[in-house]
Amino acid sequence: MKKVKLVFQDGQTIEGNSFGAYASAAGEVVFNTAMIGYPESLTDPSYKGQIMVMTFPIVGNYGVPSETEMIDEIEAFMESHKIQVTGLVVSYYSDEFSHWNGFQKLGEWLEKQNIPGIYGVDTRAITKKLREEGSTLGKIIAENDLEFYDPNLDNLVDQVSLKEIKRYNEGSEIKIVLIDCGVKNNIIRCFVKRGVELIRVPWNYDYSTLEYDGLFISNGPGDPTLCDVTIENIKKSLTEDKPVFGICLGNQLVGLAAGASTFKLKYGHRSHNQPVVMAGTKRCFITSQNHGFALDDSKLPDGWETYFSNLNDGTCEGIRHKEKPFFTVQFHPEAMGGPVDTEFLFDEFINVIKKYKGELV
Numbered sequence: 001m002k003k004v005k006l007v008f009q010d011g012q013t014i015e016g017n018s019f020g021a022y023a024s025a026a027g028e029v030v031f032n033t034a035m036i037g038y039p040e041s042l043t044d045p046s047y048k049g050q051i052m053v054m055t056f057p058i059v060g061n062y063g064v065p066s067e068t069e070m071i072d073e074i075e076a077f078m079e080s081h082k083i084q085v086t087g088l089v090v091s092y093y094s095d096e097f098s099h100w101n102g103f104q105k106l107g108e109w110l111e112k113q114n115i116p117g118i119y120g121v122d123t124r125a126i127t128k129k130l131r132e133e134g135s136t137l138g139k140i141i142a143e144n145d146l147e148f149y150d151p152n153l154d155n156l157v158d159q160v161s162l163k164e165i166k167r168y169n170e171g172s173e174i175k176i177v178l179i180d181c182g183v184k185n186n187i188i189r190c191f192v193k194r195g196v197e198l199i200r201v202p203w204n205y206d207y208s209t210l211e212y213d214g215l216f217i218s219n220g221p222g223d224p225t226l227c228d229v230t231i232e233n234i235k236k237s238l239t240e241d242k243p244v245f246g247i248c249l250g251n252q253l254v255g256l257a258a259g260a261s262t263f264k265l266k267y268g269h270r271s272h273n274q275p276v277v278m279a280g281t282k283r284c285f286i287t288s289q290n291h292g293f294a295l296d297d298s299k300l301p302d303g304w305e306t307y308f309s310n311l312n313d314g315t316c317e318g319i320r321h322k323e324k325p326f327f328t329v330q331f332h333p334e335a336m337g338g339p340v341d342t343e344f345l346f347d348e349f350i351n352v353i354k355k356y357k358g359e360l361v
């Protein structure tokens with residue numbers, strides 16, 4: 001059994017066992033308290049540049065599904081075409097797996113994609129550290145040492161966004177432009193199964209010449225303020241009346257385009273049980289989340305209001321325009337993995353598009 005080290009920016013070093021690739025990697029260390037869903041989380045492009053600490057004590061016991069099986073031109077069981085995290089930290093790694101959909105061992109999959117994992121470390125102590133001191137930079141060290149690396153200084157969206165336009169359900173009556181900032185596959189599935197045409201465009205694409213009925217802005221990695229081209233394009237869309245919907249990074253980008261500001265949370269929200277409340281109601285939803293930044297809704301621009309708030313820390317979980325059909329959420333209604341309480345938001349978006357097109361009164 002090979003040993004590796006997890007080294008934090010403050011010098012703290014924890015030794016553990018290697019699994020996956022025996023390699024060194026540096027990034028931002030974040031923790032995720034979800035009990036399941038490691039194949040989906042590991043392939044979520046929003047985790048790009050991050051070393052994920054899973055607090056659930058046993059990881060790997062249901063294996064990993066096939067990463068090559070495709071349905072409708074997208075990976076059937078993954079949230080993107082590859083592992084996006086930089087490294088994985090778990091307490092107990094189970095090399096044995098049992099699941100109807102299990103195809104390979106988690107360690108084998110990580111190794112194939114050259115992603116290091118470390119296990120046999122106290123993930124509760126690490127999580128307490130991150131909660132008390134905030135997210136920090138870190139590295140997994142095998143043989144060779146590395147510099148620390150802060151992914152939030154790089155335009156990660158450019159690295160994960162697709163490079164050319166791609167259409168799904170071509171020819172459908174309702175056409176939605178999806179700005180791909182690192183979109184999760186389940187967002188695409190949620191639209192495709194509702195029968196709309198999806199025009200998936202790169203993060204910096206000028207979509208103003210396309211024919212479409214609604215604009216959707218996806219999730220994505222890193223600091224939202226670095227998505228300057230997307231923010232400028234959204235600004236133009238907000239002067240029009242076409243419906244706009246954004247998820248996670250998309251929520252932050254619409255907020256920035258409207259004139260609000262973002263800030264970095266101390267340790268982020270990464271789990272499948274984040275409670276949010278819909279403004280003006282007592283309706284609470286349990287949501288799946290993965291974000292390190294948030295919109296500051298203490299001073300929203302004129303015309304905008306808070307749509308959802310987080311019941312744990314009161315931070316903004318979405319905004320909406322008071323008159324125009326624009327709304328966004330910080331959590332993940334497509335929930336992969338996680339609870340599907342808020343998937344109805346896709347239907348609401350399609351309904352406001354129908355209203356906008358005069359098909360619904």
Ligand SMILES: NC(=O)CC[C@H](N)C(=O)O
Nearest residue numbers: 219220222248249292293
């Ligand atoms: N899942 C996301 O879209 C994350 C958005 C942004 N990168 C953040 O960490 O806040």
